[in-house]
Amino acid sequence: MKTVSLEKRTLPHRLGIGGWAYGGRYGLERYLFILHRIAGLSILLYFILHIFITGQKINGKQAWDAVMGSVGGTWFYIGEYLLFVAVAFHAMNGIRLILSEFGWILGKPKRPIYPYQSANMRIRVFTWIMMILAVIIMAVGGFDFFLMH
Amino acid sequence: MRDSMFWFWHLMAAIVILIVLSIHFGVMHLEGILQMFGIMSAGDVRSYAEVLVRAKTVAYLVIYLLLMWFALYHGFYGLRSIIVEMSDKMSKAGEIVVGWSIFLFGLGLAIYGSYVIIAGFVLANA
Numbered sequence: 001m002k003t004v005s006l007e008k009r010t011l012p013h014r015l016g017i018g019g020w021a022y023g024g025r026y027g028l029e030r031y032l033f034i035l036h037r038i039a040g041l042s043i044l045l046y047f048i049l050h051i052f053i054t055g056q057k058i059n060g061k062q063a064w065d066a067v068m069g070s071v072g073g074t075w076f077y078i079g080e081y082l083l084f085v086a087v088a089f090h091a092m093n094g095i096r097l098i099l100s101e102f103g104w105i106l107g108k109p110k111r112p113i114y115p116y117q118s119a120n121m122r123i124r125v126f127t128w129i130m131m132i133l134a135v136i137i138m139a140v141g142g143f144d145f146f147l148m149h
Numbered sequence: 150m151r152d153s154m155f156w157f158w159h160l161m162a163a164i165v166i167l168i169v170l171s172i173h174f175g176v177m178h179l180e181g182i183l184q185m186f187g188i189m190s191a192g193d194v195r196s197y198a199e200v201l202v203r204a205k206t207v208a209y210l211v212i213y214l215l216l217m218w219f220a221l222y223h224g225f226y227g228l229r230s231i232i233v234e235m236s237d238k239m240s241k242a243g244e245i246v247v248g249w250s251i252f253l254f255g256l257g258l259a260i261y262g263s264y265v266i267i268a269g270f271v272l273a274n275a
Contacts, residue, residue: 016235017235037227037231040224040227041227041228041231043224044224044225044227044228047220047221047224048258051217051258051261051262051265054265055261055262055265057197057200057201057204057265057269057272058265058268058269058272061197064197064200065197068195080178084174084178087170087174091167091170094163094167095167098160098163098164101160140179140182141178141179143182144178144179144180144181144182145178148181148182148185149181
């Protein structure tokens with residue numbers, strides 16, 4: 001029997017990174033997927049820097065105060081809040097993705113009776129709930145970041 | 150290990166990160182609210198003295214190590230997936246080189262980060 005490898009059956013990825021910008025008919029979840037990747041990459045970049053910056057603690061108080069002084073400006077503080085926003089979004093959307101991946105929020109399979117409803121539309125309410133939770137976390141964080149310091 | 154297992158651990162790592170990062174973010178970024186409710190004692194969480202107070206405890210040693218290892222795995226596996234997806238013309242050998250380069254870079258960071266966390270624990274308890 002002739003076997004066909006999966007690689008050969010995969011369509012070429014013609015759109016490149018530019019293809020991320022347009023979700024087409026996939027709608028809301030596709031845009032969340034794009035934002036999830038952008039947030040994830042931003043968090044990873046910050047995390048690498050964070051390891052080196054906080055690593056200064058083993059060099060004593062002077063080194064710690066010096067590095068904290070160099071990352072303590074207003075713009076850095078705003079950047080830190082943006083990181084908080086990215087983490088809140090990535091985490092809430094990530095919970096949705098994990099629950100969806102394991103099939104826990106998809107419900108039982110149904111017969112395709114007209115008008116058809118995609119799995120995405122069936123769980124759209126859950127998507128909105130997770131996004132509202134993300135916004136609440138961002139708001140609570142914003143309150144602490146900007147009104148309590 | 151099969152790619153599906155890497156993916157499974159990518160998701161498991163996300164769950165661990167969710168738990169330990171919530172603690173880290175609560176202490177470091179929501180400390181004003183936690184102090185308001187009396188859950189945390191008042192003080193500058195970024196001062197060197199407070200950093201050493203946290204570094205001294207076994208609980209924080211475990212939290213920081215778990216957070217760093219799982220976050221590095223989760224982040225670099227995600228990065229590898231994006232690079233491999235974006236480069237569909239890449240040969241199998243190229244894919245292996247990218248995978249190993251990312252793995253070694255992540256491993257280097259994990260070793261350095263673990264050293265810093267453990268050295269901080271030893272320093273704070275000295």
